[in-house]
Amino acid sequence: MHSNPAAQVRAEFIGLVKASIKGSFGIDLREEELSPTLSTPKNEIADLSTSICFRLAKEFKKSPREIAQRVASEARPTKLILTISELNGYVNATFDRVAYSRLVMDAVNSEKERYGASEIGKQEKVIVEFPSVNPNKPWHVGHVRNAVLGNAISNILSFNSYLVEREDYIDDLGLQMAESLWGLKNLDAKPDKKYDQWLGEQYVEVNKRLAAQPDLKHEMDLMLKSLEDLNSEESRMVREMAQRCMLAQRETASAYQIYHDVMIWESDILRAKLLEKALELATRKGVMEKASDETKYKGSLIVKMGRLARYDKEFAGNEEEAKIIVRSNGAATYIAKDFAFHLWKFGIIEAGFRYQKFIEKQQNSKSLYTTSSSGEERNFGNVKKAVNIIDASQKYEQQVMRAMFALVGHEEAAKNLIHLAYGRVTVAGTGLSTRKGTWMGDGKNYTGDDLLREVKDAAYKIVSQSEKITDKSSFEMIANAVALSAIKFEFLKFAPETEITFSWEKALNFEGDSGPSCLYTYARATRVLEKGEYKNRSPDPKAISRGEDFEIIKHIGEFPSLVEKVGEEYRPNLITDYVIMLSSLFGKFYEKMPIINGGDAKETRLQITSCVRQTMGNALRLLGIEPIERM
């Protein structure tokens, strides 16, 4: 069992309020009625409070104050709660400082790097899909946001006891691949740089040609047709090109310390005939049908809007009568392909995929597998929950897919099919278009590679001036860690749905609400513990006062509840808020309360420092940020 100090003290408070109300008024409230009324008062009135008396006022025909006063006076203190009082109709509790501090410190000391973990995932399998960048270009800063989010979500789910598979979907069959292959054959240029970068630039060039010579469009369409024949020479060439591009993309991923378990290729999905199986299922269940000849949908396979509306009212007001799944020319839409793929994820239809190792050993010491025409069988997929990190523009498609899941009778899967819709990243008001090449900048591109290089250069300049670091050989490692923390934090601190306007100025700022300032807190705490010759003895909370020290203890006690919440709501920005607050609280504590020079309080304050360091480290690792000892 993992400990959760905040949840424990809340439970005690609910219990005593419940007992007091029953004793005073003879009413037995349920825990679920009380628990939403709890909150933490902002000022220093108390440590925990409930507003339940406002709700009871009408029923009891008494003022909230009267009720609260009665409840407070009847309430019996518990192990963790020392006093209960009334103010303005609220019932307020103060914690037993020593008992609660001991609880928190014990929890951190005994669970260490597992402090904050929970069991809500019950070892269920979940597949997280990200960043799924087309294999004909490099990651741009928007893809970095996606990857960083997906990585954090995976870490958080895993910390909540889900068995997480990190999956990257690779669309090697779209029109964009036909165009890149056309470029490869016709543009007589040799790769002279990192392959994804080179391919991305070439793709922009192909699109310039297309704009100038619209008749080329026909050639592209022919190329696309031949790609879909998996035995064609074009198909073989495009796979080779895409694999080479993916190796380059994986270099970027690895530089960002982001790793996957499996890559799934669209061409292998085609080979496995997942689409046919999915369409058969949808037809058999009466969800999908042939459009009637009298409608404009003639010749295509559709799902009637009225059917979708039965599951999700969003589809109700739409003028359109149906959603096309397979066009009259036989081309499957993205929805069709995605529907099929996700039926596989949930183990509803079989693919019989074969896998090979794409990378034998990644930096996290695990292999990266890829689907393939031959190879071994492995148990990927077959999950209880699927999380897709896809930008908000695809919300509609994802919703249609979810509705179809429910309509074919898999409501449970529909509920567990989660689209984490994040806002796009723009540069000075314009979107990043791979086609138009707006990701290419002047001197430095808006790519993952250039972003990391630039931020690292800036970090290096600062690090190399530090007097705290005597070992010059570690500059490189530290600058890298600082840069990664800055970038990851910058993308994670915004709520997922917000759009982000990227600017170099912001990316290169390491102060304030930033990753480096959290790393700083960690490094500072580490150094203080070393200097203070801290030994991990059993907690001695007697010297804790009602000041900055106890504020820290309370904040640390909240961490496990926070992790659960973030795991259920997919909002890593709550963790960035949390670590900023932890940093700030430690900063205040550090100024006001001498640690090493703390006299009798020294040992206690070292213990608090150790708990801050541990919790900060755990929280940062969830975000995909590796803390460092010196900076």
Added chain:
RNA sequence: GGGCAUGUGGCGCAACUUGGAUAGCGCACUUGGCUUCGGACCAAGUGGUUGCGGGUUCAAAUCCCGUCAUGCCCA
């Protein structure tokens, strides 16, 4: 035309799902703090009718209705 998201001090954001006491944080600005545990830090301060209008409630940034603006999506 329909749908979704967003709108919070000068700027960038958080809190909204689950209503609660004085709306938090960073940047910028003003003032102060390194002979003293790591100043990527801290203290004090200026700045808000939470887009607008109505409603529900003892209580609304939060819920409901309407409206405006911006972005995205659907054919």
